[in-house]
Amino acid sequence: xxxxxxxxxxxxxxxxxxxxxxxxxxxxxxxxxxxxxxxxxxxxxxxxxxxxxxxxxxxxxxxxxxxxxxxxxxxxxxxxxxxxxxxxxxxxxx
Numbered sequence: 594x595x596x597x598x599x600x601x602x603x604x605x606x607x608x609x610x611x612x613x614x615x616x617x618x619x620x621x622x623x624x625x626x627x628x629x630x631x632x633x634x635x636x637x638x639x640x641x642x643x644x645x646x647x648x649x650x651x652x653x654x655x656x657x658x659x660x661x662x663x664x665x666x667x668x669x670x671x672x673x674x675x676x677x678x679x680x681x682x683x684x685x686x687x
Contacts, residue, residue, distance in 0.1 A: 598651050600644045600664035601637030604674075608641050612674065620675045623685040632672040639666050 603610040611628075619626035647664040651657040669677075675687040 594659045596651055596658050596660060596662070598644075598648055598662040598664050600639035600647075601666040601668075602639070603641055603644070604638050605641035605643075612638070612671070616671065616675055617678055620679050620687045621682055621684050626675060626687055628671050632675075633670045635668045636671050636674070637666045637668050638674065639664050 602612055604612065616626045616628060643665040647662065651662050672687070679685060679687055
């Protein structure tokens with residue numbers, strides 16, 4: 594029997610994703626960050642620690658087995674995520 598949990602693009606401690614590899618470093622350095630597609634389109638993100646908690650819950654509860662699950666996600670445009678990251682670290686607005 595298989596159980597699956599699906600998350601959005603990862604953010605947070607230990608996250609490796611296009612956002613953390615390609616966008617965040619440039620935003621934090623005050624440089625131009627380019628993305629494929631529309632930066633104002635909604636995008637799904639998952640915080641690493643929320644995903645870990647969801648995986649633990651799914652793995653411990655037999656009622657979850659044999660089903661597909663979605664880990665917690667937020668949806669926001671890439672441009673807004675980059676702007677909020679810059680604000681949190683007092684970097685220039687991207």
